[in-house]
Amino acid sequence: MFDSNRLQEKLQTKASGIHPPQGHEVRIRLLYERQLRRRNRGPFGGRRRSVFAKLSAVVLVLAVLSGFTGYYYFNISDQRVSFTYRQPVSGWMDAAASARIYELLAEVEARLEAGESAIVYVPELAERYIGKLALVSVMRPQTVTDAKQWEEELAGAGEGGLLAEAVLSDAGANGWSFDRGQRQPPFGGRLGERDLDWLPELERESEASGGGAAWRIRPPDSGEPESKVYTSFYRNAAGEEIYVSVEIVGRKTDNRIMSSLAETEEVGLHGEKAYYLRTEPFMFAESNRHHQVQWLQSTDDATWVISVGSSSPEVEKAELLQMAGEVAQARRTEAGNGSSGLSE
Amino acid sequence: METLEVAEVEDKELNHWLQRLREDGSEAFHEVYIRINPHIYRTVYFLTRNKNEVDDIVSEVYMALFQALPGYDGGKPFRAWLNGLIVRQTSNWKRRMWRKMRLGLRLASRWTMETPVGEQPDERAFRAEDRDEMLAMVDKLSMKLKEVVVLRYYQECSLEEIASILDIPVGTVKSRHHAAIRRLRGMTGDGSRDKEASVHVR
Numbered sequence: 450m451f452d453s454n455r456l457q458e459k460l461q462t463k464a465s466g467i468h469p470p471q472g473h474e475v476r477i478r479l480l481y482e483r484q485l486r487r488r489n490r491g492p493f494g495g496r497r498r499s500v501f502a503k504l505s506a507v508v509l510v511l512a513v514l515s516g517f518t519g520y521y522y523f524n525i526s527d528q529r530v531s532f533t534y535r536q537p538v539s540g541w542m543d544a545a546a547s548a549r550i551y552e553l554l555a556e557v558e559a560r561l562e563a564g565e566s567a568i569v570y571v572p573e574l575a576e577r578y579i580g581k582l583a584l585v586s587v588m589r590p591q592t593v594t595d596a597k598q599w600e601e602e603l604a605g606a607g608e609g610g611l612l613a614e615a616v617l618s619d620a621g622a623n624g625w626s627f628d629r630g631q632r633q634p635p636f637g638g639r640l641g642e643r644d645l646d647w648l649p650e651l652e653r654e655s656e657a658s659g660g661g662a663a664w665r666i667r668p669p670d671s672g673e674p675e676s677k678v679y680t681s682f683y684r685n686a687a688g689e690e691i692y693v694s695v696e697i698v699g700r701k702t703d704n705r706i707m708s709s710l711a712e713t714e715e716v717g718l719h720g721e722k723a724y725y726l727r728t729e730p731f732m733f734a735e736s737n738r739h740h741q742v743q744w745l746q747s748t749d750d751a752t753w754v755i756s757v758g759s760s761s762p763e764v765e766k767a768e769l770l771q772m773a774g775e776v777a778q779a780r781r782t783e784a785g786n787g788s789s790g791l792s793e
Numbered sequence: 794m795e796t797l798e799v800a801e802v803e804d805k806e807l808n809h810w811l812q813r814l815r816e817d818g819s820e821a822f823h824e825v826y827i828r829i830n831p832h833i834y835r836t837v838y839f840l841t842r843n844k845n846e847v848d849d850i851v852s853e854v855y856m857a858l859f860q861a862l863p864g865y866d867g868g869k870p871f872r873a874w875l876n877g878l879i880v881r882q883t884s885n886w887k888r889r890m891w892r893k894m895r896l897g898l899r900l901a902s903r904w905t906m907e908t909p910v911g912e913q914p915d916e917r918a919f920r921a922e923d924r925d926e927m928l929a930m931v932d933k934l935s936m937k938l939k940e941v942v943v944l945r946y947y948q949e950c951s952l953e954e955i956a957s958i959l960d961i962p963v964g965t966v967k968s969r970h971h972a973a974i975r976r977l978r979g980m981t982g983d984g985s986r987d988k989e990a991s992v993h994v995r
Binding site: 461464484535 | 819823831834839851856860863927931942947949974
């Protein structure tokens with residue numbers, strides 16, 4: 450039975466539990482400061498104002514025409530972890546812009562020491578994604594090139610021991626040879642909630658420099674969300690790179706990824722429901738493309754996010770699926786042996 | 794009466810900070826934000842079917858607010874003025890989405906437009922909390938009907954206030970209100986008359 454009083458109560462109760470995400474105030478403040486700067490420049494801001502006004506008009510037209518206000522979503526999730534790939538209806542960015550951003554990020558990365566990561570304010574993203582984040586995470590990973598040492602590191606990391614047994618031991622037999630390992634994701638890294646605090650400062654710095662990029666090295670104690678990531682890179686017989694990355698997430702995590710997904714397909718991997726995702730353009734790789742097979746495995750304590758991918762244009766989808774299949778099968782065998790506690 | 798006094802004090806405080814915000818800004822921003830953001834965020838949440846879009850629509854509302862603020866007449870109720878902005882921006886967003894959907898049909902064949910492969914966390918929470926489906930039913934209403942329901946039952950606006958916010962005659966508000974109640978009853982399978990079926994203008 451419909452009861453309007455009950456509806457009112459329901460709405461009020463529900464409302465009390467609705468809160469904006471972390472960093473929301475910072476983002477809205479940025480919108481306000483932009484508006485304030487525009488207003489303070491006045492309608493006749495001189496020569497620079499004139500150029501700025503034209504550029505703004507172009508950006509505005511682009512924003513309207515390119516439809517940044519509509520999105521497609523693709524979501525992979527379990528009860529603990531959610532990955533939402535989000536893409537504006539008319540595409541996230543073109544290949545040329547993506548290549549320019551890659552150059553910028555590579556330049557920053559080259560100035561980092563091994564193990565350091567940085568937050569980069571990318572003006573090109575700010576222009577294209579009005580009102581949203583223009584921050585990108587860049588890292589220079591500390592790599593381990595000795596397979597034995599990497600295997601020992603993984604074994605020493607507890608849960609990572611499973612990965613060492615499941616993946617490394619199989620790799621040689623299938624024509625993939627170990628190249629290096631790192632305790633970071635394969636590309637870039639993710640922005641944590643606290644990273645948003647850098648946004649106003651970097652935006653101001655960018656504007657003061659005439660619209661250039663601005664960046665900061667992340668302090669060691671800040672930044673990325675609490676999760677363990679192990680990425681092993683391999684090379685196939687032709688020398689092309691393929692990675693296997695495992696992220697172990699122990700708390701509820703919502704990952705939102707702006708992406709240019711060009712192809713998505715659900716694939717079965719020995720009983721695991723996985724997804725093949727092809728991204729083009731892809732601003733974290735020189736090839737401007739990336740594809741991966743990704744799936745989640747849930748345990749009582751954590752969710753394992755497993756990705757097998759490559760940015761090499763020479764690595765075919767079939768090869769990626771084959772390697773992902775082998776990883777999934779090996780992991781299933783290990784789980785069957787009771788060494789991981791993975792749920793079936 | 795007590796509620797009214799509290800509301801009056803809150804309005805005076807808010808008007809003070811809004812005035813400061815119009816003049817210079819930075820310090821006043823936080824004070825205004827904490828006073829109006831729950832109102833904006835939650836109203837947009839209820840008006841929006843796809844909860845993934847709430848953040849973006851809220852940003853649009855704020856952009857419109859910051860642009861329009863210098864022209865705001867401080868003598869008029871801020872809440873009603875703000876509600877007008879919220880409803881307009883949410884409706885505009887929805888219209889643009891439909892247009893983009895039509896333009897993007899080819900791409901849409903590879904993607905799910907509003908229903909992701911997995912349910913979104915917000916949506917899961919939404920459903921878990923409302924197992925009786927009452928709020929889920931409101932979510933299924935058309936935008937025009939939902940606007941009236943949210944303003945009436947969440948914002949507790951009178952029908953006259955709703956007419957002013959939506960810039961439509963009171964008679965139209967009444968008919969939309971009746972239609973919304975009918976639809977909700979239909980969804981619950983309840984044919985009996987609800988007390989709100991007879992609408993009185995406050």
